[in-house]
Amino acid sequence: MKEFLKPYPAVFPVPALLLTVYDEEKKRSNIITIAWAGNVCSEPPMVSVSVRPTRYSNQLIKKEMEFVLNIPTAEMIREVDICGTVSGNNADKFELTGLTPLAAQMVKGHWIKECPVNIEARVKQIINLGVHDLFLAEVLGVFVDAEYLDSSKRRPDYEKINALAYCPERYVVTGSVVGRYGFTIKED
C-alpha cells in the first residue's frame, strides 16, 4: 500500500557539504552548508549546487563566480550544523566554528583545512528554477589530505573519511561500504 505525499523534492540521501565563497566586502570567506549538490558531468568535470537567492552566500557566489566544496567528516557534524543555521551576514563562521581557512589554489577564497577533500570550481551557468538558483560549475582541481587518500593514491578513502549525508532533517554517516560497483558482473 503506497501513500501519496504532496509533491516535494524527495531525493535522499544527499551530500552534506560545506561551501566556501569569498566575501570581498568583509575580506574573508563565508561557509554555508549545502545538501542540494551533486556531480552533473564527467567531461568537462562539473558539479551543481542549488542555493536560494535569499541566502547570503547566493549573492557572494554570483559576484565571485567561484567557490570551494569542502567535504567534512562525520566528526564535524557540529560545525556542519552551525554553518547551515547561522547567516554569514551576521557572523564570521570560521571564527564561530573554530575551523581553519587555508588560501585556495585556483580560485579566490579559502579551503576548510579540517575537511579532507576540497573541490575548487568555477561557475559556468546559473539557472533560476523558482525559489532556488541552480549553479553549474566546472571543477578546476580536487585536493585531498594525503592521510585520507586510498591505496591507489588517486582517490579519497571513503571509509576513513566517513562522510555525512543528509536525509531531510537528519544527518547520517556513510563510512560503511557494503559493495563495489560491478560486483554482480564479477561473480559470473
Next chain:
Amino acid sequence: MKEFLKPYPAVFPVPALLLTVYDEEKKRSNIITIAWAGNVCSEPPMVSVSVRPTRYSNQLIKKEMEFVLNIPTAEMIREVDICGTVSGNNADKFELTGLTPLAAQMVKGHWIKECPVNIEARVKQIINLGVHDLFLAEVLGVFVDAEYLDSSKRRPDYEKINALAYCPERYVVTGSVVGRYGFTIKED
C-alpha cells in the same frame, strides 16, 4: 598536506537511485541506476538527473519527458548493481532482477514496487553539459509504502529504509542517523 588530483566530479556521497522510464517500442519500462541526481528546487519542487546521451535510457527520457525515481533499500544492492551494469537495450531489467513493475499514477511507465519511495517527475528542461545531459524535472507526486512512513505519516522513515548512497565505485548504507538539523541551536 593536501595532494592535487586531476579535476573530476568529486562530490560524495551521492544517492543510489533506480530510475524507471517507459519504453514505447518495447511496451515496458526500463530501469537504470542513477547516482548523479538530487534536489534542485523546493518551489516548484524539482529534481535533477544526469545521464550520458549514449545510455539507452537517455533517449527514452527525451521521448517520454517523464520518469520515476525509485529509492531502494540497502537490501536491494544486488538489483541496484545489475541495473547499473546491464543495458536496457538488450534486457528486460524487471525480468532480469525479479523486481515488480506497478503502473505509475501520474506519468506513463512504472514504479518499482519493492522500492519504499517512488517519485514521479516531468522533465522541464534538458541541458547538454558535455558528455552528460542534465534533466531538470518537476516532482508531480511522491508515493511511500505505508510501512516505511515515519511517525508524522508525512515523510519516509530514513532509518527503517536504510537507503544506499554511492561514493565512486562503492555502495554505502545510510541508516545510521547521528543528528537532527538544527541540533546546535536547540542546545542554546
